[in-house]
Amino acid sequence: MMRIQKYLIVFVVILSFVSCKGTDEESCSIIDFDEAQVMTEQELFSKVEIISLQNKDDLILSNVSQIIVEEPYILIKDSKNVIYVYTDKGNLVSSSSRKIGNGLGEYSIVTAFGFNSNTNHVEILTPQNLLCYDTHFNFVKKIPLPTEWSKSGKGMLFFGQIYNLSSEQHILVPTSISKDSNKMFIFDSSKAKIKEELDCSEGFVAGINMQEQCFFDFSDHLLGIVPPFVSEYLYTFDKAKNVFSKAYKIKFGKNGLQASDVDNLGKNEERLHNWLMSTEKEFPITTLETEKYISFLMKKGSNMKKWFMLFYDKSSGKIGRINCFSNKEIVFPIAKNADKTSLYAVVEKNRLQRIISHLKNNNVNISYKETDNSDYYILKYLYK
Numbered sequence: 001m002m003r004i005q006k007y008l009i010v011f012v013v014i015l016s017f018v019s020c021k022g023t024d025e026e027s028c029s030i031i032d033f034d035e036a037q038v039m040t041e042q043e044l045f046s047k048v049e050i051i052s053l054q055n056k057d058d059l060i061l062s063n064v065s066q067i068i069v070e071e072p073y074i075l076i077k078d079s080k081n082v083i084y085v086y087t088d089k090g091n092l093v094s095s096s097s098r099k100i101g102n103g104l105g106e107y108s109i110v111t112a113f114g115f116n117s118n119t120n121h122v123e124i125l126t127p128q129n130l131l132c133y134d135t136h137f138n139f140v141k142k143i144p145l146p147t148e149w150s151k152s153g154k155g156m157l158f159f160g161q162i163y164n165l166s167s168e169q170h171i172l173v174p175t176s177i178s179k180d181s182n183k184m185f186i187f188d189s190s191k192a193k194i195k196e197e198l199d200c201s202e203g204f205v206a207g208i209n210m211q212e213q214c215f216f217d218f219s220d221h222l223l224g225i226v227p228p229f230v231s232e233y234l235y236t237f238d239k240a241k242n243v244f245s246k247a248y249k250i251k252f253g254k255n256g257l258q259a260s261d262v263d264n265l266g267k268n269e270e271r272l273h274n275w276l277m278s279t280e281k282e283f284p285i286t287t288l289e290t291e292k293y294i295s296f297l298m299k300k301g302s303n304m305k306k307w308f309m310l311f312y313d314k315s316s317g318k319i320g321r322i323n324c325f326s327n328k329e330i331v332f333p334i335a336k337n338a339d340k341t342s343l344y345a346v347v348e349k350n351r352l353q354r355i356i357s358h359l360k361n362n363n364v365n366i367s368y369k370e371t372d373n374s375d376y377y378i379l380k381y382l383y384k
Contacts, residue, residue, distance in 0.1 A: 028233070028246050031294070031312050031319070033282070034253035039320030040362050041332070044293075044311060046384045047365040050352070051090040052374035061376055064346045066212050069337045070115040073135065074378060075122065076346070081110045085122065085135050090378065094136045096124070105139030107131055111175060112160050118167040125159050130189060143189045145172075148179070155179050161228065163215035165239060171198070173214055173228055176207055182229070184214075198244045200225075203232035205252075205259045208276045209285045210297070213337050216289040224289040230257065234287065234294070248294070250284075257283035278302045284310075288338035292383050295343060297324075297334060309335075331358040333379060343381040352377055 041048075053061055053076070063079035073093070074086040081100065085093040099106050112125040121132040121140060130143040148157040157180065161173035168190040174181045182201035185194045207229045216224035224247070225235040234248040252258065261281060265272050284296040296310040305325045309332055312319050324332045333345035333355060347355060359366055 028249040029314075029317070030251060031248050032251040032253065033256055033296075033298075033310060033319065034251070036310050036319040036321040039311070039322060041322065041359060041381075042363045044320065044322075044383065045364055045381050047367060047382045048359055049380040049382065050356075050366065050368035051088075051378040051380060052369070052371045053084075053086055053090050053376045053378060054092045055373050055375065056092055064376055066113075067336050067344060067346055067378070068114060068213070069339055069344050070117055071339070073115055075113065075115055076376075077110065077113060081107075083110075083113055083122065083124065085137075090374070096122075096133070096137045099133070099137050099139070105131070105133075105142075111158050112162050112173075114162045114164065116164040116167065118164060123162060123164075125162060127158055130162075144192050146185075146187070146192070146194050161212075161214050163223075169195075171215065171237075176228065181207070182227070184225070198225075198235075198237070200227040200231065200233070200235065202246075203249075205230040205232060205257060206262050206272075206276055206283070208273070210334075211286055213288065216338060218289055218291045218340050226287045226289065230283050230285075232259075234289070252283060255280075255282050257281040286334070286336070288335055288343060290338050290342065290383060291340045295335065295338070304330075326358065329354050331355060335381070341382055343383075345379045345381070347377050347379055349375050349377070355379070 055061060061076065061078060061084055064076055065079050066077045068075040072088050074088060076084045083096040087093060100108060102108060107124055107126050109126055110124055111127060114123045116123055120135060122135060122137065124131045125145065128145060128147055130145055132140040134140060145159060148155060150156055157178045158175045159172040160175035163171040165171065168188060170187045170189060172185045172187045174183065182204055184198040184200065186196040188195050209229055211226060211228045214226050214228055218224055221238060221240045223237040223239055225237055232250050233246050235244060236247040237244050262272065265275055278301065280301050282298050282300045285299045286297040288295045292314055294312040294314065298308050298310055300306040305328060307324045309322045309324060310319055322332055324330060330351060333347050335343040335345045337344040356366060
């Protein structure tokens with residue numbers, strides 16, 4: 001009798017696990033890339049705002065590598081790890097140029113950066129610490145991170161993104177070369193300890209992308225999460241209930257990259273990387289979620305002129321396609337960041353007029369005040 005009860009308990013546990021997994025899978029909305037139809041910017045966007053990024057005599061922005069939009073600020077990192085803080089109107093507030101070094105409150109390597117709207121702190125992640133500054137880069141505090149280091153290069157753990165749930169609760173994303181790079185970690189900075197792991201490994205396709213923003217506040221309590229690699233799944237995190245779950249399952253389509261394509265190449269990392277850089281198989285390298293749409297920057301081949309954007313309408317389930325290039329010139333710049341309503345891209349001055357002409361030809365409303373004191377511009381694409 002005892003043995004029968006034991007087997008019955010095991011059976012019930014297994015059954016409940018399978019049922020939960022099945023329910024999670026069934027609750028996912030399907031995004032099928034084969035259903036994409038050609039569309040224009042006029043159909044998708046109500047307006048494009050062009051924001052001039054102000055230069056000052058001793059602070060001239062160059063070689064932009066990453067942007068973060070966190071109202072009321074725009075943060076930009078250049079190729080020298082200098083971080084610039086702008087207002088949402090493009091006025092320069094400050095830069096971290098005087099904080100680069102090895103002294104107290106200084107840094108030399110940046111693995112990630114962000115802005116905590118709960119504290120109004122600019123946050124810089126180094127290989128060992130989370131450094132906090134006010135918006136003028138006055139040093140506030142240093143918090144040790146749960147990083148791991150090894151001389152062999154194996155089993156390392158560094159963090160490449162941060163999202164702030166509150167003033168002391170954060171989600172950390174490991175860098176692509178770290179162990180557990182398929183996970184995210186909820187970090188308590190008041191205790192300098194990891195509280196919880198979020199596992200994104202299911203649906204992993206390939207460890208390549210340009211995903212600079214993994215977290216999307218498209219509602220008050222729901223956080224959209226995109227894994228920092230090519231994945232078949234997109235996720236949500238319920239901040240009120242502390243529940244992490246799948247939200248969308250992506251079908252890459254007949255021309256798309258499949259997990260089996262990657263598996264067939266074996267474990268030679270260099271061979272895999274070279275193949276992914278050149279393959280004609282289509283796959284998303286940047287995914288941005290807003291309240292109404294999910295956009296995908298699609299890579300195809302080694303020539304960027306073949307790249308295109310897909311836009312998934314969350315209410316209707318329809319997908320539109322817009323090419324990034326026309327007549328060998330870029331007409332839809334690479335969007336690097338999103339908020340609830342808009343996509344954001346950075347454009348150099350010498351490419352701006354071509355994009356403006358394209359938008360005018362497609363009857364898109366443009367808000368733009370020309371200035372001579374800018375080398376870079378933020379293009380804010382507001383969805384209808």
